[in-house]
Amino acid sequence: xxxxSALPGFGLTLGCALSYLGLVVLIPLSAxxxxxxxxxxARFWLSISDARVLAAYRLTxxxxxAAALVNAVFGFLVAWMLVRYDFPGRRLVDAIxxxxxxxPTAVSGIALTTIYSSxxxxxxxxxxxGIKTAFSPTGVALALTFVGLPFVVRTLQPVLQDLEPxxxxxxxxxxxxxxxxxxxxxxxAILPAVLTGAGLAFARALGEYGSxxxxxxxxxxxxxxxxxxxxxxxxxxxxxxATALAAVMLVASFAVLLTINGLQWWSARRHxxxx
Amino acid sequence: xxxxxxxTEPAWARRIVMGIALAFLGAFLVVPLVAVFVEALRRGVxxxxxxxxxxxxxxxxxxxxxxxxxxxxxxxxFGVAAAWALAKFDFTGxxxxxxLIDLPLAVSPVISGLVFVLLFGRQGWLGPWLxxxxxxxxxxxxxxxxxxTFVTVPFxxxxxxxxxxxxxxxxxEAAAVLGAGGWxxxxxxTLPNVKWALLSGVILCNARAMxxxxxxxxxxxxxxEQTNTMPLHVEILYNEYNFVxxxxxxxLLAGLAVLTLAVKTVTEWKSS
Amino acid sequence: xxxxxxxVSKTFGDSVVLRDVSLVVPDGELAAVLxxxxxxxxxxxxxxxxxxxxxxxxGTVRLDGEDVTDTPPGQRRVGLVFQHYALFRHMSVFENVAxxxxxxxxxxxxSASDLRERVTRLLHLVQLDGLAGRYPHQLSGGQRQRVxxxxxxxxxxxxxxxxxxFGALDARVRQELRRxxxxxxxxxxxxxxxxxxxxxxALEVADRVVVMNAGAIEQVDSPDDVFHRPRTEFVVNFLGAxxxxxxQAQHGRVTFGSIALPHDHALEGHAxxxxxxxxxxxxxxxxxxxxxxxxxxxxxxxxxxxRVELLAVSGETLTVxxxxxxxxxxDLRRGRMVVAxxxxxxxxxxPPRTDAW
Numbered sequence: 001x002x003x004x005s006a007l008p009g010f011g012l013t014l015g016c017a018l019s020y021l022g023l024v025v026l027i028p029l030s031a032x033x034x035x036x037x038x039x040x041x042a043r044f045w046l047s048i049s050d051a052r053v054l055a056a057y058r059l060t061x062x063x064x065x066a067a068a069l070v071n072a073v074f075g076f077l078v079a080w081m082l083v084r085y086d087f088p089g090r091r092l093v094d095a096i097x098x099x100x101x102x103x104p105t106a107v108s109g110i111a112l113t114t115i116y117s118s119x120x121x122x123x124x125x126x127x128x129x130g131i132k133t134a135f136s137p138t139g140v141a142l143a144l145t146f147v148g149l150p151f152v153v154r155t156l157q158p159v160l161q162d163l164e165p166x167x168x169x170x171x172x173x174x175x176x177x178x179x180x181x182x183x184x185x186x187x188x189a190i191l192p193a194v195l196t197g198a199g200l201a202f203a204r205a206l207g208e209y210g211s212x213x214x215x216x217x218x219x220x221x222x223x224x225x226x227x228x229x230x231x232x233x234x235x236x237x238x239x240x241x242a243t244a245l246a247a248v249m250l251v252a253s254f255a256v257l258l259t260i261n262g263l264q265w266w267s268a269r270r271h272x273x274x275x
Numbered sequence: 276x277x278x279x280x281x282x283t284e285p286a287w288a289r290r291i292v293m294g295i296a297l298a299f300l301g302a303f304l305v306v307p308l309v310a311v312f313v314e315a316l317r318r319g320v321x322x323x324x325x326x327x328x329x330x331x332x333x334x335x336x337x338x339x340x341x342x343x344x345x346x347x348x349x350x351x352x353f354g355v356a357a358a359w360a361l362a363k364f365d366f367t368g369x370x371x372x373x374x375l376i377d378l379p380l381a382v383s384p385v386i387s388g389l390v391f392v393l394l395f396g397r398q399g400w401l402g403p404w405l406x407x408x409x410x411x412x413x414x415x416x417x418x419x420x421x422x423x424t425f426v427t428v429p430f431x432x433x434x435x436x437x438x439x440x441x442x443x444x445x446x447x448e449a450a451a452v453l454g455a456g457g458w459x460x461x462x463x464x465t466l467p468n469v470k471w472a473l474l475s476g477v478i479l480c481n482a483r484a485m486x487x488x489x490x491x492x493x494x495x496x497x498x499x500e501q502t503n504t505m506p507l508h509v510e511i512l513y514n515e516y517n518f519v520x521x522x523x524x525x526x527l528l529a530g531l532a533v534l535t536l537a538v539k540t541v542t543e544w545k546s547s
Numbered sequence: 548x549x550x551x552x553x554x555v556s557k558t559f560g561d562s563v564v565l566r567d568v569s570l571v572v573p574d575g576e577l578a579a580v581l582x583x584x585x586x587x588x589x590x591x592x593x594x595x596x597x598x599x600x601x602x603x604x605x606g607t608v609r610l611d612g613e614d615v616t617d618t619p620p621g622q623r624r625v626g627l628v629f630q631h632y633a634l635f636r637h638m639s640v641f642e643n644v645a646x647x648x649x650x651x652x653x654x655x656x657x658s659a660s661d662l663r664e665r666v667t668r669l670l671h672l673v674q675l676d677g678l679a680g681r682y683p684h685q686l687s688g689g690q691r692q693r694v695x696x697x698x699x700x701x702x703x704x705x706x707x708x709x710x711x712x713f714g715a716l717d718a719r720v721r722q723e724l725r726r727x728x729x730x731x732x733x734x735x736x737x738x739x740x741x742x743x744x745x746x747x748x749a750l751e752v753a754d755r756v757v758v759m760n761a762g763a764i765e766q767v768d769s770p771d772d773v774f775h776r777p778r779t780e781f782v783v784n785f786l787g788a789x790x791x792x793x794x795q796a797q798h799g800r801v802t803f804g805s806i807a808l809p810h811d812h813a814l815e816g817h818a819x820x821x822x823x824x825x826x827x828x829x830x831x832x833x834x835x836x837x838x839x840x841x842x843x844x845x846x847x848x849x850x851x852x853x854r855v856e857l858l859a860v861s862g863e864t865l866t867v868x869x870x871x872x873x874x875x876x877x878d879l880r881r882g883r884m885v886v887a888x889x890x891x892x893x894x895x896x897x898p899p900r901t902d903a904w
Contacts, residue, residue: 008457017357104486106506111307166633174647207383209489
């Protein structure tokens with residue numbers, strides 16, 4: 001719908017917004033790519049592919065993927081429960097899902113470390129079972145699960161809400177069991193939203209720092225995440241090396257976000273509306 | 276009107292789903308939150324209060340508040356301006372602008388700090404110029420403020436834009452026809468319609484501004500009593516094994532988080 | 548496959564939605580349940596479908612004599628068609644129609660070729676050949692509803708239940724589909740219940756019309772009887788426009804306005820008289836015919852017949868429907884004086900109502 005520009009303030013607000021954005025966001029970000037470009041291709045490649053870096057990639061991507069997977073499954077259950085079931089305290093539970101968005105990462109970092117350390121609240125039960133959580137890749141995955149928890153839930157809730165009851169009624173009248181209705185009708189309808197939410201959680205987890213650096217133990221080649229490696233290089237004044245790594249991380253994040261957008265576009269085309 | 280209830284699964288299945296979901300939330304959300312307060316009070320209220328009254332802690336609290344007091348209003352003005360331009364007008368590049376606003380969210384906090392080191396650090400673009408004027412941004416308070424502002428740019432805008440878009444331009448156009456000027460229209464027509472979203476955006480922006488860790492960690496230099504915000508102070512205390520003090524300061528931030536969630540819930544309830 | 552609803556009551560929270568409702572739809576008939584929103588018609592359909600249950604101990608549902616009150620919908624073999632189609636968006640037309648066959652227990656499931664043959668036959672029946680590979684969002688509203696119908700018919704249902712199936716469609720598509728549904732029913736003879744608030748639809752499509760109001764059935768009759776021989780006041784008011792008068796009944800005559808007419812109902816006392824717009828005859832005034840003398844207020848002649856608004860000398864406004872010939876003959880225009888003579892009236896006992904008339 002074309003809106004006439006009869007309202008005042010267009011030039012002023014757009015101008016302000018663009019200059020602010022340019023100054024605060026775009027110029028600083030471009031500094032990154034300019035700096036990255038000063039490296040020779042050979043040095044750039046070395047910077048982003050030595051053994052320590054590769055170990056960091058494996059850990060970061062692996063833990064982020066595992067966390068996204070866990071959040072996809074359990075986040076679905078949480079969203080289902082919040083939308084479909086009524087129980088005392090539902091509002092409270094719904095509100096607390098956003099805690100990872102509101103809680104500073106350093107606070108969640110030290111809290112999770114304390115809980116999962118070998119004398120910790122939960123750690124002391126896992127230790128005898130041989131499950132090491134703090135100072136291990138598992139701990140990293142746990143922290144990333146915390147960080148990404150709201151994404152799947154919040155992406156799914158509106159989709160579940162908008163599912164017409166008639167779909168399930170139609171399936172039931174056609175003879176489908178409850179499980180068949182779920183597997184053949186409901187799940188395919190919400191799968192794009194689950195994937196979007198998991199994708200967002202994954203993108204977030206890739207770059208996470210504060211929640212992870214306490215619980216991981218930061219041992220090079222074992223529990224060092226990419227973000228920490230960037231900080232380490234900065235502290236050693238290896239600006240170029242840090243920048244190269246940062247460029248890789250940014251590209252990876254954008255690739256994930258582009259994939260998510262692509263998924264939504266494909267889903268809209270195939271099924272006639274947004275996920 | 277008859278109420279339609281979707282067909283539902285058998286009671287035992289419901290109980291299992293709820294059990295798993297609540298256990299998951301309990302383990303990942305409730306336990307850490309409770310742990311913060313329990314650990315903070317492990318040596319009693321006296322030790323708790325002493326940790327907060329400590330000089331370094333007080334300085335960290337002050338710096339955090341000052342940083343938020345600068346970053347939040349700046350991003351509030353930006354958010355309002357951007358939302359007005361995007362929601363009330365049609366122009367090419369709208370979707371690009373919206374994507375750009377979301378950029379800081381897609382960037383790792385560490386990278387958010389890195390770019391300012393590259394810009395203002397001693398070897399950065401403006402490094403020499405700053406040095407010659409005896410100005411310091413990195414490893415000083417200005418750097419912290421700038422990095423925090425960068426990271427919190429999207430928050431107010433993201434709350435306002437969808438709402439203002441959904442509300443359309445009808446009311447504002449009516450006001451314009453009746454002779455109201457731009458500022459008047461905004462103050463009397465638009466603002467009352469978006470006040471809850473605005474409050475929500477501000478409170479989220481503030482929570483992030485006060486709690487930012489990664490970006491600030493990179494630019495601050497961790498100099499005690501000079502460039503430590505509350506999250507950084509928590510880190511220092513924890514790494515010194517001063518757990519009670521670390522959790523004491525953390526509990527303030529956790530309390531802020533709970534307050535943020537409460538305000539957010541209230542604004543959502545009020546605006547529906 | 549007959550449908551028998553016996554003494555069904557249903558309460559949701561504080562409101563009583565169905566009060567002791569009983570209905571029989573004989574085998575092979577298409578019954579339209581007609582009523583305003585809130586009349587309980589959809590709830591009645593859902594109870595027949597098994598999506599809702601009557602209040603415990605308050606009523607039974609029988610399909611062909613078999614008590615299915617406690618049987619879940621999937622086991623009743625009923626075909627359901629919804630107002631908003633409820634097609635499975637992520638499945639093609641073919642898969643939608645095949646759904647009921649695919650979820651059959653292993654033992655009863657048709658082979659792949661058998662299934663394909665059946666689905667193709669159904670798509671042919673609903674005149675959607677060639678669209679098997681399309682997805683719902685690529686279809687028009689009318690096409691989607693036909694897919695929904697084919698899907699419901701795939702399981703060879705004992706009864707077909709349609710909940711305002713054409714409500715979401717344009718007026719023209721609605722009419723076409725209405726007629727098409729009737730022809731389909733004539734071909735298949737599946738016992739059907741169609742719920743609607745559109746009286747034209749009910750009167751045109753159904754073998755019998757069930758008029759419902761506030762949780763109870765007002766009348767069950769053929770469309771002709773329901774329209775021309777309404778048994779309750781609600782039915783008169785609901786079906787078509789009507790003029791209302793307050794009158795008196797005495798000794799086999801009823802008087803209202805300046806008219807006195809013989810009426811062979813054993814009615815005494817206050818009476819409410821209803822006359823349909825097309826049941827008035829118009830004559831030039833003055834003349835000897837008994838009738839209401841009135842002035843013409845407005846003439847609407849854009850349509851198959853002419854609608855005339857009159858202001859009676861006694862103060863009431865009347866709406867009368869006449870043919871174009873009559874309008875020409877009487878030169879009807881604003882200000883003309885005419886006499887409106889009722890040819891057919893409906894009379895019910897009771898003093899004039901001051902509420903929403």
